Amino acid sequence: MKRIALVSTPWSLFSRPSIQLGTLKAYLGMQFPDLEVAAHHFYLKVAETIGYRLYQVISERTWLAETVYAALLFPERLEHIEKVFCKEASGNPLVRKADLKTLAAQVKKVSDVFIDSTDWGAFGLAGFSVCLCQLTSTFYFIKRIKRRFPDLTIVIGGSMFAGESTRNLFRVFPQVDFVVNGEGELPLSRLVRHLGDYQSHEEIPPIPGIVSQKAPSNDTPVSFSQMETLSNLPAPDYDDYFILLKTFNPHKTFFPTLSAEISRGCWWRRPQGAAKYSGCAFCNLNLQWNGYRSKNPLQVISEIDNLTTKHKILSVAFMDNLLPMKESEDIFAGLGKLSKDFSLFAEIRATTPKHILEAMQVAGTHEVQIGIEALSTRLLKKLNKGTTAIQNLEIMKHCEELGIANVSNLILHFPGSDLMDVEETLRNLEFALPFRPLRFVHFWLGLGSPVWKDPRAFGIKAVFNHPNYAAIFPPHVFSSMSFMIQAYRGELGLQKKIWQPVKKKVMAWEKGYAELHRGPLRTPILSFWDGRNFLIIRQKRVGAEPSTHRLVGTSRAIYLFCQRRRSLKRIMAHFHGIAEDRIVPFLRMMVDKKLMFEENKRYLSLAIPVKPTSRRPHTIRGKGQEKDKHPTSNFEWEKMKKQNMDSEGQGA
Ligand code: SF4
Numbered sequence: 001m002k003r004i005a006l007v008s009t010p011w012s013l014f015s016r017p018s019i020q021l022g023t024l025k026a027y028l029g030m031q032f033p034d035l036e037v038a039a040h041h042f043y044l045k046v047a048e049t050i051g052y053r054l055y056q057v058i059s060e061r062t063w064l065a066e067t068v069y070a071a072l073l074f075p076e077r078l079e080h081i082e083k084v085f086c087k088e089a090s091g092n093p094l095v096r097k098a099d100l101k102t103l104a105a106q107v108k109k110v111s112d113v114f115i116d117s118t119d120w121g122a123f124g125l126a127g128f129s130v131c132l133c134q135l136t137s138t139f140y141f142i143k144r145i146k147r148r149f150p151d152l153t154i155v156i157g158g159s160m161f162a163g164e165s166t167r168n169l170f171r172v173f174p175q176v177d178f179v180v181n182g183e184g185e186l187p188l189s190r191l192v193r194h195l196g197d198y199q200s201h202e203e204i205p206p207i208p209g210i211v212s213q214k215a216p217s218n219d220t221p222v223s224f225s226q227m228e229t230l231s232n233l234p235a236p237d238y239d240d241y242f243i244l245l246k247t248f249n250p251h252k253t254f255f256p257t258l259s260a261e262i263s264r265g266c267w268w269r270r271p272q273g274a275a276k277y278s279g280c281a282f283c284n285l286n287l288q289w290n291g292y293r294s295k296n297p298l299q300v301i302s303e304i305d306n307l308t309t310k311h312k313i314l315s316v317a318f319m320d321n322l323l324p325m326k327e328s329e330d331i332f333a334g335l336g337k338l339s340k341d342f343s344l345f346a347e348i349r350a351t352t353p354k355h356i357l358e359a360m361q362v363a364g365t366h367e368v369q370i371g372i373e374a375l376s377t378r379l380l381k382k383l384n385k386g387t388t389a390i391q392n393l394e395i396m397k398h399c400e401e402l403g404i405a406n407v408s409n410l411i412l413h414f415p416g417s418d419l420m421d422v423e424e425t426l427r428n429l430e431f432a433l434p435f436r437p438l439r440f441v442h443f444w445l446g447l448g449s450p451v452w453k454d455p456r457a458f459g460i461k462a463v464f465n466h467p468n469y470a471a472i473f474p475p476h477v478f479s480s481m482s483f484m485i486q487a488y489r490g491e492l493g494l495q496k497k498i499w500q501p502v503k504k505k506v507m508a509w510e511k512g513y514a515e516l517h518r519g520p521l522r523t524p525i526l527s528f529w530d531g532r533n534f535l536i537i538r539q540k541r542v543g544a545e546p547s548t549h550r551l552v553g554t555s556r557a558i559y560l561f562c563q564r565r566r567s568l569k570r571i572m573a574h575f576h577g578i579a580e581d582r583i584v585p586f587l588r589m590m591v592d593k594k595l596m597f598e599e600n601k602r603y604l605s606l607a608i609p610v611k612p613t614s615r616r617p618h619t620i621r622g623k624g625q626e627k628d629k630h631p632t633s634n635f636e637w638e639k640m641k642k643q644n645m646d647s648e649g650q651g652a
Contacts, residue, residue, distance in 0.1 A: 001124035001196045003036040004028070008129050009137035010069070010107065011059035014047030019259035019319050020129035020158060020184070022236030027185045030234050032192065038123070039240040042114060042141075048252050049110045050103065057094055062485065063468050064088040064095060065133035069140040070472040071104040080471040115141065120149040124195055127180075127188065130158040132484070136472065139173060146175040153177050153195060157184045160484055162287035163448050166222055168480040170213040177201060179211040182224040182288050183264065185233070190225075230264065230295045235303040242311055257315040257345075258307050262331065263294035266321045268349060272384040277450035280371070281384045281458070282411065284446035284484070285321050294324040301334035308340060314364075318346040322371065325352070332359035340364070347371070350387045350395045354564065357395070361402040370395055372408040372438055376424035377599065379417055382458075384450070389428050390565050390599040393606070396435040400524060401608040410438040412502060413495040415451060415488065416458040422498050429505050431597040434526035434539075434606060437509045440502070443495075445486040452486055460490040512542045526595070528559075528607040535559060537595055537607045549595065554578065555586060562596060562605040571603065 006025060008018040021039040028037050047055035058064050067085040071078055082100050089095040120126060126145065130138045142154055157180030161169070166179045178201075180187045187209035194204045201214045209225030227233065238258070245253055266286055269278040279286060295303075308314055323346055335342060342364030349371050360368070370392075374380045377388040399406040410425075432438075445451060451458050466485040470478045516525050528537045535556040537549040551559050554575065561574060568587075572580055587603055590596035597604045 001035065001192060003038065003123050004125040004127065004192065005038045005040060005118075005120070005123045006127045006129065007040045007138075007141065008043055009134050009141050010043040010046045011055070011065040011133040011137065012041075012043040012131065013059060014044050014052060014055050015254065016257045016259045016317060017041055017236075017238040017241035018043075018129060019236055019261060020131070022238045022241075022259070023233065023261070024127070024129075024184050024188060025240075026234040026237040028189060028192065029237065031189045035192070039237070040114075040118075041241040041244060042111075044241065044244055045114065046107055046110055048248050050098075050106055052254070054094055054098060057092055059133060061088055062133050066136045066468075066472055067100060068104055068107055069136040071100055072108050073136055073140050073143065074472070074474060077472070077474065084468050084471045111137075111141065112144070115144050115148075120145050120152050123152065125153045125155060125192065127155040127157065127184075129184075130156055130160040132160065134158070135160055135483075142173070142175045153201070155180060155188065155191065157181070157188075159285075159288055163222060165447055165482050165484055166211050167482060169211075172477045172480050174213070177213050181209055181211060181222040182290070183209075183226045185227055186225045224290050226264075226290060227293070230293050231299060233295070235307060236260075238307070238311065255313055255315065256311075257317050258304075258311065258313050259319050260300075260304060260307070260316050261295075261319050262300050262327070263292060263320045263322075263324050265289035265292035267292040267324070268322065268386060270384070270386050272450070277384070277453060279384065279450065280373075281382065281450045282373075282414070282443060282446065284449040284452070287448045292324075294327055297327050297330040297334055300327075300331050301338070304335060304342075305338055305340075308342070314341055315343040316345070318344070320347060322347055322349050323352075325349075325356075328352075328356050329359050332356070332363040332365070335363040345369075350385075350391050352395065354398050357398050357402055357404065361404055365404055367405045367407055368399065370399075370406055370408040372396070372406075373411045374414075374421075374425065375410065375428040375432060375438075376421045378424055379414065379421040382416055382421075383411070383414065388599060389424070390597060390602050390604055393428070393432060393435075393597050394565050394604055396432060397604070397606060397608060400435045406436050408438050409441045410502075410506060411443050412440050412499040413492075414443045414458075415455075415460050415490060415495065417495065417498075419498055422502060425502050426505060428597075429502070429509065431594055431606060433509055433512065433594075434524065434608075437506060437513050440506045445488050447482055447484045447486050455488060455490075458490075460488045462489045464488070515542055516540045523610070524608050526607045527610045529610055530556075530560075539593075539595070539607075549593065558583065558586065559590070559596075559605050559607075562603045565602050565604040568601040568603070 006021045008021050012018055018041050021041060025037045025039045028035060058068065063084055067081050067088070070081045074081070085100045128138045128142065138156065145152065146154060154176050155178040156176055161179050162181055166181060169179060170176060178191060187207055190207045191210055194207065198204050201212065204212065206215070208223050211222055236259070241256070245256070266279060266289070268280070271278040272281070304316055308316065336359065344360070344363060344365040345367045346360070346365060347369045371385065372392045373383055373385055375389050375392060380387055380389065396406055445463060451460070452463055455463050463486050465478060465483045466487045469483050513525070525540045526537070528535050533553060533556065535551040537551065538546050539549070540546045558571065558575060561571065568584070571583060575583060587596065587598065591598045595606060597606055
């Protein structure tokens with residue numbers, strides 16, 4: 001075998017090269033130095049054709065995306081497909097204007113030119129990476145290519161095909177010869193070797209991590225075959241993406257974001273009580289991986305340095321499910337020392353300590369997605385998130401302070417959530433208002449997720465393929481396959497009703513946050529100025545003048561001490577000369593004024609410093625430093641009590 005093709009079809013994000021294609025190309029190139037790997041990031045061409053803005057809107061909405069090529073794959077189903085398209089397009093004027101038939105005709109033209117002008121016969125294999133939004137487009141390409149080149153070996157893989165979803169696939173899409181389950185490097189390289197050694201697919205011996213159409217039984221459980229370590233993985237090869245981008249008119253070129261990976265899998269696997277699952281209850285990302293592996297810091301730093309130098313790009317998005325806790329500080333400290341003005345994005349857990357966030361910020365992290373998901377500890381427990389509301393508020397505050405945009409989600413309608421979860425969320429939302437608003441998302445059921453595996457534990461009566469698939473695919477496909485997006489029966493109406501007030505409050509939060517940040521001085525909503533032995537807190541308010549509060553002496557000291565969450569026990573131990581019945585009323589007053597948050601006798605100050613933390617030497621930062629650096633004095637406390645100056649609330 002001399003040449004193979006790897007293809008990524010619409011609707012991958014157009015502004016990033018496909019990490020799946022880039023990594024596979026680099027790995028296969030290393031394994032087979034004589035093999036030519038053509039990586040077709042074809043989605044970019046479609047984006048250029050229909051316009052980047054329209055492409056982006058479609059690529060961000062699964063159902064919208066799946067309808068376009070569905071209309072080409074199954075024209076006889078146009079009426080049903082159009083209903084899904086119109087429903088999904090209704091909220092967006094840009095898509096509403098581009099009707100489905102016109103859009104489908106546009107993408108058909110550009111797709112067919114690509115398919116017809118490529119000599120697929122020259123390749124020994126064509127591999128398709130299929131992630132969310134790429135299902136119908138991939139099948140369209142495969143069908144069209146296989147019609148012209150029936151002997152071409154077709155392999156598919158990616159997050160849309162893992163475990164259960166591969167069952168019956170060959171029956172409904174006989175054009176597919178092999179499916180890769182999990183990561184592709186090892187299975188695909190073995191397949192390439194075997195295809196060169198054997199005459200027919202029937203002769204190929206079983207390959208771990210590959211399901212073959214010619215395998216005797218479709219019922220054998222699908223296995224993984226993944227690399228033990230990522231340290232031998234070469235840096236992704238994105239040359240094909242940039243070559244394609246260079247062919248565009250100058251007014252259609254742009255600066256892309258480089259996709260990078262530090263790790264694979266997820267290290268958050270704490271088992272949920274007596275239930276038989278671990279990890280977050282709604283998450284099925286781990287269908288593709290076994291365990292967690294991460295690259296060593298030097299490998300990551302040199303990869304990012306080389307890729308950004310080669311492509312002259314500074315924007316990098318880490319595609320990891322979540323970053324490694326131990327190595328992250330070294331990685332970001334190393335990136336920070338490269339003297340490059342990066343713009344980085346990553347997904348992190350809410351338990352990420354502030355010192356790592358600081359290293360991330362110094363390295364150029366402008367945006368993070370944190371696994372917040374809920375602001376109710378009761379609900380977080382049901383989600384098996386392993387975090388609490390106070391932890392979530394703490395990291396939201398740190399992001400606000402460090403100027404890192406936190407684009408995280410609040411999950412509504414989680415099955416099994418109840419009025420008490422909603423009430424707790426509504427209460428805690430009051431304390432989140434000074435921070436960047438969360439986006440509410442409605443829970444969706446993922447194939448293979450813990451909720452899907454044990455639906456009754458979450459009050460779900462039945463699970464089945466999402467009905468939109470029934471509109472898109474013919475009945476025999478719909479009934480044979482298990483799709484990644486599932487639907488369910490059980491208390492859906494109730495969930496919608498009870499979460500309505502939260503939805504309203506989040507919308508008001510968005511509005512208020514935007515309003516309070518209007519104007520040339522984008523000062524924080526809740527901030528403090530430190531006067532060394534007193535502190536002034538400024539609280540901006542919607543439709544009113546800001547209110548200010550002054551904390552003097554020990555009040556100031558306690559407030560600064562709780563810049564990270566502290567238990568009452570810890571506060572008492574730190575301010576040991578002061579009685580509990582004097583500290584607690586102060587903390588309560590701070591909570592009443594929404595200047596602090598309290599949960600389970602833990603306290604968190606919510607105001608952020610107007611000056612970066614590092615410029616305030618008296619601020620308590622780490623263990624061992626606290627006692628010496630903190631000016632605590634009973635005299636000050638007494639004086640303040642006498643003068644009633646603990647906290648002066650003023651509508652200024
Ligand atoms: S949501 Fe994130 S932290 Fe939770 S199991 Fe999935 S990948 Fe892991």
